[in-house]
Amino acid sequence: MFGGEPLSVEESLVKTGKVCKTISLLMKVVFVLLCTWWLASASVMAFSLIVPGFCDYAVTLPFFLVYIASSAAMATVCMTLIKVFSDASKGRSPFTMLQVRRLRVVSVFFLVYAVLEVVLTGVVPFMAGGVDESFVPTLNLFPFVASAVVFAFSFVFKYGVLLQEFSDETI
Numbered sequence: 029m030f031g032g033e034p035l036s037v038e039e040s041l042v043k044t045g046k047v048c049k050t051i052s053l054l055m056k057v058v059f060v061l062l063c064t065w066w067l068a069s070a071s072v073m074a075f076s077l078i079v080p081g082f083c084d085y086a087v088t089l090p091f092f093l094v095y096i097a098s099s100a101a102m103a104t105v106c107m108t109l110i111k112v113f114s115d116a117s118k119g120r121s122p123f124t125m126l127q128v129r130r131l132r133v134v135s136v137f138f139l140v141y142a143v144l145e146v147v148l149t150g151v152v153p154f155m156a157g158g159v160d161e162s163f164v165p166t167l168n169l170f171p172f173v174a175s176a177v178v179f180a181f182s183f184v185f186k187y188g189v190l191l192q193e194f195s196d197e198t199i
Contacts, residue, residue: 041119049117052110059106066099091148098144101137108134123188131182135175142171 035043073092076082108130116122150165 045117045119048113052113052117055106055110055113059103059110062106063103066103070096070099094144094147098141098148101141101144104137105134105141108137121192123185123192125186125189128182128186128189131178131185135179135182138171138175138178142168142175145171 070092072083073087073095076087077089077092080086112122112127112130115127145168146165149168
C-alpha cells in the first residue's frame, strides 16, 4: 500500500474484513475483562452494603445503583460496537440503517454514562467523609465528546446508506 502496488477491490475487502475481525475479537476480550472487573467491584460494593465497615468508605445504595447503571451503559456500548465490527468482518456493508441505529445507540449510552459519571464523581467525596469548601468536582469530557462524535458519524453512515440506495436506483 505504501509505495507498492495498489490492492484490488477484492484484496482490500479481504484485508478490511480481517482487520474488523481482529478488532471484534479484541473488543470481546476487553468486554470480558471489563465485565470481570465490574462484577468484582460490584460484589465488593454489595458486600459492603450488607456488612457496614467492610470498606474504607461506606457504600450507599444510590451510589451502588448508579455504579451498576453506568457499568450497564458501557457494557451496552461495548456489545453494540462488537456487533458493528462483527458484521463488517462477515462482509456485510457498514452502510445500512441497522448500523446507523447501532451508532446512535452507542452515542446515547455514551451520553448516559457521561451523566452517571458526573453523579458518581460528585457523590464519592461526600461518602468519603464530607467535603470542605475548596471541593471542586471533576468533569470528564471524554464521554460527552465521544457521544457527539459517534452521533455525527451516524449521519455520515446514513449519508452512505442514501448514496448506496441512489446508486442502486440509477444502475
